Amino acid sequence: MSNRIIHLYMDELGRISQWNAIVTGGLAGISAALLTYPLEVVETRLIAQNCRESTYRGVVHTLSSINRHEGFLALYRGFSLTILGAVPFSIGCYVVFINLDKLWQEHHFRFTSLQNFINGCLAAGVAQTLSFPFETIKRKMQAQSPLLPHCGGVDVHFTGMIDCFKQVIKTKGVLSLWSGITANMLKIIPYYGLLFSCFEMCKQFCLYQNGYTESPLSYKLKPGVDQSLGPQELQEFKRYLRNRQIQAQSSSMGNRWQT
Incomplete structure (x- = not known):
């Protein structure tokens, strides 16, 4: 799916701009989220339920129970926040990416594995900070259910996405939208740091395997090779x-x- 979307935005030379890359990445992410989002709702419900008075028994039972008692659309409650949250997340990653050359005072193809790891950590930190309020509201919408004790244990009661934003800010303050971000950062930051560094290492290996570079550990071009091929x-x-x-x-x- 992602490869088909990428081909739609490529030019005649097979290149893709940074903004088009963000768009294609976003579309691919939305396509994947459409298939996996119900499982995310199930995960939140299983965490939110009272262990002593279990409402749900496993993944399949949770899916069927939500569909039967709350309707199919309940499995996608808060999905719009996934799309809205992807916008600041993508912008945060892009802002960090275009300024990496200035940060390290050298071109991106000279970055070491450590630099790529730090780049991923910085991009994830900025992007997650911008998008985390949407994640907070999404989790509250996923957890709220009349079938669970105390409506899923949510600290505010609401009728929709906008009302949830209003209720959270009214009762807990604006900063409560970032409640739990520290624990989230401890998971997200090293994840994206490793993702960036592993991606660059794999790219280096592929370039070497295809004969473009002299070593799988660097981007030094092989003499006499037409790099446009x-x-x-x-x-x-x-x-x-x-x-x-x-x-x-x-x-x-x-x-x-x-x-």
Whole structure:
């Protein structure tokens, strides 16, 4: 799915701009969320229920119970917040990304694994801080249910997304929208740090495997290689050179036998 979306935004040379990358990433994320969001609601309900008076018994029972008693749309309660939260999250990542060159005073293709790890941590920290209020409201909407004790244990009662924002700010203050962000950061920041560094390491290895660089541990370009060639074109060119070398060796051996 993500590859099909990316191809829609590519130019004739197969390149994609940063803003188009954000759009395609967002569309791919929304597509994935549509399939997995009910499981996220189930997770929240299982956490929110009272263990002594369990309303739900496992994933399948929770899914069927919500669908039967609250309707199918209840499985997607708060889904719009996932989309809205993706906007500040993407902008936060983009703002960090375009300023990394200024931060390190060097081009991005010279970053070390440690620098890439720090980049991921910074991007996740900024993006999560901007989008966390949407995550807070989304969790409250997922947890609220008349079937659970105290309506799922939520500290405010509301009728919709906007009303939930109003009630939280009215009763607990604006800063309560970021309640729990420290624990979330402890999970998200190293996750994205490792994601950035592992992605760059895999990219380095793939470039080396395809013959573009001299080593899988650096971005140093291999001399004499046309960097505008695609991976398949480069492999075909290497096979062509290899065949020419074999033919040249065969002809030289034939000349020796003739002499």
